[in-house]
């Protein structure tokens with residue numbers, strides 16, 4: 150018997166969530182962002198679920214190669230572009246579209262020998278100050294690209310820092326939207342501005358020809374806890390589940406786990422779950438964090454260790470050895486534990502938990518019917 154832990158990737162949920170993106174941005178094409186191995190879901194596992202997107206966007210070139218190997222002939226966008234000049238050869242060969250965010254990338258294109266002119270997404274730094282040309286340099290970069298025979302189409306992109314919230318007490322996107330319009334408003338070409346948060350909260354204002362949907366495709370909520378998955382009609386694309394492999398009956402004064410951080414005040418029954426931080430479950434989840442046993446909400450007890458954690462069974466007299474435990478995602482009888490809730494308890498975001506699913510966890514796929 151392998152350890153009872155497993156992850157399940159729900160392709161129907163991926164397709165559903167992309168349909169939600171389309172509802173919010175009916176006039177735009179949708180990039181499913183599948184960087185970081187499809188946010189930890191596995192590109193090959195997620196693939197059939199994201200085929201309904203208009204394009205697939207990622208960071209790593211090997212991920213672009215993998216989707217071409219899976220038979221994807223549609224648009225592929227490298228969100229950070231090339232990392233060295235010879236990456237352009239792969240772009241030519243596999244017809245990859247790529248971001249251009251700095252002068253070096255323009256220099257490489259100018260030196261690139263190809264019969265296949267490239268489509269590029271010229272990136273403006275509208276205020277996030279991560280990648281992109283400054284507003285002062287943007288139009289010169291556009292003109293340089295426009296003069297290159299290696300380039301046949303220039304699209305325009307930028308990225309919001311605060312589409313999920315406010316910024317410095319004011320609207321989160323207004324300043325960046327204004328910066329984009331001021332610098333690029335009159336330039337031709339398709340636009341891609343919105344990530345998941347902007348797609349859900351701001352599409353009417355942001356517009357654009359392409360939205361870039363990462364977290365929402367996987368059922369994660371970019372503006373949790375202001376809104377939750379039910380509010381946005383998003384479904385979990387990943388379930389992490391395991392089983393209870395032992396139980397303990399505590400008496401007053403007994404402690405649980407490393408550091409004895411939890412002390413029982415009276416009699417208490419706990420279950421020991423085959424899941425720990427070496428599976429990707431966050432060690433920083435504090436005592437009392439949400440978890441499902443047999444589809445019923447209960448709480449974690451004490452500290453998470455490498456291979457195990459404890460759960461409170463006081464309210465679950467019928468639960469015990471072999472009971473199903475849902476760490477996040479879909480539980481039995483229609484129950485759901487949103488990954489956002491676990492992430493919040495651990496002081497992080499759903500993105501990080503998905504991406505950190507450990508290699509040792511066996512993964513199965515719920516296929517699109």
Ligand SMILES: *Cc1c(COP(=O)(O)O)cnc(C)c1O
Pocket residue numbers: 182184228308343344345346361362363364365371
């Ligand atoms: C990761 C990424 C996205 C997707 O962001 P989500 O918040 O997951 O929707 C969009 N655009 C760029 C440039 C990214 O790097």
